Amino acid sequence: MKGDAKTGNINMKLYNTLTRKKEEFIPLDENKVKMYVCGPTVYDYIHIGNARPYVVFDTIRRYLEYKGYEVTYVQNFTDVDDKIIKRANEEGVSMEVISNRYIEEALKDAKALNVKQPSYAPRVTNEIKEIIEMIQTLIEKGHAYEKNGNVFFDTKSFSEYGKLSGKKLEELEIGSRIKLDEAKKNETDFVLWKPKKEGEPAWESPWGEGRPGWHIECSVMAKKYLGEEIDIHAGGEDLVFPHHENEVAQSECCNEKQFAKYWLHNGFINVDNEKMSKSKGNFFTVRDISKSIPYDVIRFFILCGHYRAPINFSKETLESSKKSLDRIKNCHKNLNHLIANAKEQGEDDNSLFDEIEKHKKDFIEEMDNDFNTANAITSIFEIVRLINSKVSEKSSKSYLEKALSELLELCNILGILYEYEESSIDKGEIQELINKRQEAKKNKDYKLADEIRDSLKEKGILLQDTSAGVIWSKI
Ligand code: AMP
Ligand code: ZN
Numbered sequence: 121m122k123g124d125a126k127t128g129n130i131n132m133k134l135y136n137t138l139t140r141k142k143e144e145f146i147p148l149d150e151n152k153v154k155m156y157v158c159g160p161t162v163y164d165y166i167h168i169g170n171a172r173p174y175v176v177f178d179t180i181r182r183y184l185e186y187k188g189y190e191v192t193y194v195q196n197f198t199d200v201d202d203k204i205i206k207r208a209n210e211e212g213v214s215m216e217v218i219s220n221r222y223i224e225e226a227l228k229d230a231k232a233l234n235v236k237q238p239s240y241a242p243r244v245t246n247e248i249k250e251i252i253e254m255i256q257t258l259i260e261k262g263h264a265y266e267k268n269g270n271v272f273f274d275t276k277s278f279s280e281y282g283k284l285s286g287k288k289l290e291e292l293e294i295g296s297r298i299k300l301d302e303a304k305k306n307e308t309d310f311v312l313w314k315p316k317k318e319g320e321p322a323w324e325s326p327w328g329e330g331r332p333g334w335h336i337e338c339s340v341m342a343k344k345y346l347g348e349e350i351d352i353h354a355g356g357e358d359l360v361f362p363h364h365e366n367e368v369a370q371s372e373c374c375n376e377k378q379f380a381k382y383w384l385h386n387g388f389i390n391v392d393n394e395k396m397s398k399s400k401g402n403f404f405t406v407r408d409i410s411k412s413i414p415y416d417v418i419r420f421f422i423l424c425g426h427y428r429a430p431i432n433f434s435k436e437t438l439e440s441s442k443k444s445l446d447r448i449k450n451c452h453k454n455l456n457h458l459i460a461n462a463k464e465q466g467e468d469d470n471s472l473f474d475e476i477e478k479h480k481k482d483f484i485e486e487m488d489n490d491f492n493t494a495n496a497i498t499s500i501f502e503i504v505r506l507i508n509s510k511v512s513e514k515s516s517k518s519y520l521e522k523a524l525s526e527l528l529e530l531c532n533i534l535g536i537l538y539e540y541e542e543s544s545i546d547k548g549e550i551q552e553l554i555n556k557r558q559e560a561k562k563n564k565d566y567k568l569a570d571e572i573r574d575s576l577k578e579k580g581i582l583l584q585d586t587s588a589g590v591i592w593s594k595i
Contacts, residue, residue, distance in 0.1 A: 132187070132488045135428060137360060137383040138284055142490055147351045148381060153184050153191045154346040156380070158338055158355035158363070159241070161198040162222035163207045166229055167403035168418065168433060169356070169389040169396040175419050176386050176427040176491075177354045178235040179534055183487050186533050194345045195238040196338065197223050199245050200331055203398075205320055215321050219243070229406045232415040234535040240345040244337045248323045251332045251340045254374055255312045255325075263373040267303035269315030269328045275308040278369045284383060285361035310366055312336050335366035342379070343371065353380035357428075358395070360385055387430045389422075396433060404433065411580055413438045420445045420536050423493040444501075445536065448527075451504045452537055455524045459517060466516030472506060476526050479503050483530055493534060500530055550581055554590050557583075 132145040147153050157177045160170050177195075184191050199219035208215045223243070244251075255271055258264035263277045275281045275289060282288050292308050311333035316322035322329040342350055348371070355364065364383065371379035388395045391402045409418060413435075421441040425431040483499035486492040507523050531537040553572050560568040573583050576592070584591045 133490055134382060134384065135490045136381075137364075137385050138380075140286070143382070145382070147189065148349055151189055153189045153352065154350040155181060155184075155191055155193050155352040155354065156338065156342045156346060156350055157193070157195045157238075157353075158359055159195040159197050160226055161201045161203060162219045162226060163201070163204040164222060164398060165405040165407045166226050167396055167398065167405050168409060168422075169403065171229065171233060171406050171418065172389055172422050172427075172431070173354065173356050173386050174230055174235050175233055175422040175535075176493075177384070178233075179423060179493060180352075180354075180384070180427075180491050181236065182533050182535055183491060191239075192346060193236075193238045194240045194242070194341065196341050197226070197241065197243045198334070198337065199223065199243045200321065201334065209319065216245075219245075225407070229410075229415075232410065232540045233406070233419045234416070234538045234540065236535075242341045242345065244332065244341075247337065247340055247344065248332070250344055251336055252313075252323075252325050254336060254340050254343070254370070255332075257374050258312065258370065261373060263369075264312055265305065266327050269313075269330060270303050270311055271313035271327055272304055272309040273312055273366065273369060273373075274305060275310070275369065276306050278373050280372070281308075281369050282365065284368050285365045287361060287365070310335060310362065312370075335363055336370060338363070339367050339370040339374070339379075342367075343375065348375040348377050348379075350380050352382045352384060354384040354386075357385040357387055384427075386427045387425075389431045389433050391433050393432070409438070413442060415540055416536065416538060417442045417445050420497075423534055423536065424497060426490075426492055426494050428490075429494075448500060448504055448531065448537065451507055452524070452527060452531075455507070455511065455520055455527070458511060458513065458515060459520045459524065461513070462515060462517035462520055464517055466519060467514040468516055468519040469510050470519075472510040472519075472523065473526070475506050476503050476523075479506075480526070480530065487533070496530075496534065500527075500534075503527060503530070550576065550592055554583065554592065558590065 133142045134145050135142050155177070157173060160166055166174075181191050181193050197219070200215065204215050204218050208218045211218065255264060258273065259266065259271065262274075264271055264273050282292070289306075289308055293306070312335075313325060313327055313332055314330050315327075316329040316331070320331070322331055342353070353364065353367070360383075368379055390396060391404075394400065394402060396403050406415075406418060413421075417438065421438055422431070424441060424444075479499040479502045482502075483496045486495040486499065503526065507527060511520055511523055528537065553576060557569045557572040560566070560572065576583060580594055582593050584593070
């Protein structure tokens with residue numbers, strides 16, 4: 121039986137970074153959940169570490185929906201940032217060209233990972249007006265100050281600063297090795313607005329031309345799309361400090377209300393015990409991995425660990441995830457095949473469903489216990505084993521269909537059985553590029569024709585010129 125948020129038939133516990141405890145989940149508004157997840161900074165393809173919050177918080181959303189909650193899910197794109205500007209300058213293009221490109225690519229990866237579309241996916245550069253408004257309110261309320269075109273948040277104005285990460289202002293000050301910025305009152309103050317630098321994008325503001333600091337964007341977008349108080353705020357554990365700590369300070373000082381009730385953080389995907397990150401160069405993009413390991417396996421691999429535990433990345437573990445997922449996929453395929461050939465009457469062992477029910481109960485218990493997908497997957501394997509042993513050509517159609525529906529119910533919560541477009545670029549796009557290449561050849565522009573062929577090859581698409589025309593295939 122599905123849970124029902126309205127009748128209170130729910131007993132979910134989740135680990136709240138704010139209280140450092142597993143707590144019962146009680147949303148602010150009965151059966152509605154407002155959830156905000158920090159999204160990627162878009163200057164490159166997402167790596168598998170970035171894919172982890174995508175997949176785990178999508179799964180948590182799916183589970184909340186399964187339990188009967190109506191979830192409003194917001195995930196932003198950080199589309200103004202030093203790294204995006206640097207990349208734009210390197211390529212000699214505008215910041216928008218870079219951010220548009222990598223937002224599109226991140227969306228393709230998310231779709232192929234079976235991540236449901238957020239209710240809202242705002243971009244910072246569309247929210248500058250609201251950002252300026254929140255900064256103004258913070259200044260008016262005495263929590264922020266302007267100096268030489270910068271606006272800083274005054275951390276000493278918020279007595280609860282540090283409550284999310286458990287850090288104390290005094291310790292942070294002693295620990296800080298950064299020399300006090302001339303313009304700042306306290307070393308721990310952080311920037312809300314920075315003045316324009318040569319060659320950087322900038323917007324008009326009451327403090328002169330400039331652009332927002334990083335932290336303010338999420339406070340603003342959460343408020344705009346979800347309201348002043350939200351249920352769940354999530355992201356990777358590297359965001360606890362300073363990003364989320366600063367979000368708490370901004371939002372609570374501006375709105376004078378508790379910002380997020382529950383803070384959820386995923387653990388890292390590591391390489392040789394070090395966090396995978398673009399700056400360290402030890403990263404593997406989802407796009408590259410997907411050339412040898414299918415997207416559904418990448419999703420499954422991420423869910424095979426508890427979302428707060430670290431995962432060590434290795435090709436071997438990915439390969440073994442593929443074998444495990446194949447067991448579930450084969451059971452699914454087999455059921456579909458048997459259903460297609462089944463008769464109305466058959467020899468059925470209905471004890472199957474009592475046994476499935478027990479494992480389903482375990483699955484729900486594991487998911488209710490801080491979303492333990494790793495153990496929940498074990499229950500799915502038990503169900504697969506049972507189904508495999510109790511279905512055959514002699515089973516009736518309705519029996520097989522019922523077994524299939526039980527399997528799908530749980531797999532859909534984890535989002536692990538799905539069809540997806542295998543190519544990283546869609547068929548229409550490929551054909552358009554082929555036409556453009558033919559046109560270039562007609563015009564004897566062989567350089568352009570070769571460039572198009574090579575760019576498709578980079579995306580895993582091979583072109584062959586045949587007497588019947590151009591044929592493309594996946595490498
Ligand atoms: P970024 O683009 O660096 O802002 O990261 C986007 C999201 O990915 C954030 O929620 C990060 O916390 C998360 N993230 C980045 N690297 C990793 C990693 N190696 N493992 C797990 N999560 C990560
Ligand atoms: Zn954020």
